[in-house]
Each structure stands twice: as C-alpha cells, then as structure tokens.
Amino acid sequence: xxxxxxxxxxxxxxxxxxxxxxxxxxxxxxxxxxxxxxxxxxxxxxxxxxxxxxxxxxxxxxxxxxxxxxxxxxxxxxxxxxxxxxxxxxxxxxxxxxxxxxxxxxxxxxxxxxxxxxxxxxxxxxxxxxxxxxxxxx
Numbered sequence: 001x002x003x004x005x006x007x008x009x010x011x012x013x014x015x016x017x018x019x020x021x022x023x024x025x026x027x028x029x030x031x032x033x034x035x036x037x038x039x040x041x042x043x044x045x046x047x048x049x050x051x052x053x054x055x056x057x058x059x060x061x062x063x064x065x066x067x068x069x070x071x072x073x074x075x076x077x078x079x080x081x082x083x084x085x086x087x088x089x090x091x092x093x094x095x096x097x098x099x100x101x102x103x104x105x106x107x108x109x110x111x112x113x114x115x116x117x118x119x120x121x122x123x124x125x126x127x128x129x130x131x132x133x134x135x136x137x138x
Contacts, residue, residue, distance in 0.1 A: 002033070007041040010081040017136065018100070025104060025131050026073055029111040034067075034074035036110075038103065043082040061087060064106040077106035097132065104131045 002019045004012055012018060026033045043059050050056045050063060061083035067074040079102055088098035105115075108127050114120040 001035055003035075003037045005037060005039045007039060007045055008081050010040050012040070013096070018103070021100075021131070021135050022103065022107060024134075025107060026111070029108075030071070031111055032072040034069065034072040036073060036107075037076045038106075039076065039078045040081050041078060043080050046078050046080040046083070049078055059083060062102050062106055064109055066110050068110055073107070073110045075106075075110055077103070079103065079106075100132060100135055101128050104128055 002022055004015055022036070023033050046061075046063060047059055050058060050060055053065075054063070059080070061080050063078045065076045067076075079099070081099075084099050084102055085095055088095045091098065105124070105128055108124060109115075113124050113127060115124045
C-alpha cells in the first residue's frame, strides 16, 4: 500500500494514478509492493531528519528509509517540495516531472540501484527516464 502524507501545504494531483504508476514500476523491477509512505515536507523538515538520523548537515531533495523484506518493498520516502521546486528551475523541467523523478528514484534505491559511481548514476538516470516515459500524467 502506498500512502501520501503532507507536512506542507503541497498536495499531489492524481494520487491514484501516481500510486498505480509506482506499483507497476515495482512489479516491473521484479518486486512486490509492501507498505511505502511518501512524506512531502519543507527543506527545514527534511534538514532536521538529515541531521538527526544521518548526521548530514546539508539540504537534500530526498531521504529514504528502506525496510525491505526479501522481495517486498517497505519504506518511508521523505521529499522536500522546496528542494524539488528549486531543482526543477535549475534543470529547466516542469515541477511535476522533477517530483515524479525523485519519487521513482527512492523506489529504485529500494530495488537495489545505487548512484555513487558514474556507471551507477547513468543506469539510475536511464531507469528514471524510462519510468517517467510511461507515466501518463506528465
């Protein structure tokens, strides 16, 4: 089950369609959907999580906590709406495009994809681009 929690004024458009897209993406990667919670929040909210849990004193667009059990994905994905808006401007893309990229990025991490090396980053971007291409609301 995919849940959306809002710790900011932002609200997703088409929650049901986005949930189906995430579910289909998880299945396409050979995993099962468990309990996944997206928390949409501010920069300050996510910064406090970054400091408190990861001891990182930086702003970020996403932090994910992976509670996967075998091939069943469970986790919490925190997304800074502020940071996504800034990144969308920086990369000259629509806000919802960048938001969905970040949302699927968290799921891809749960599926085992990494983004530390150049090769890993390339593969992650290819996967993100593919899943964005099949999303019908963009």
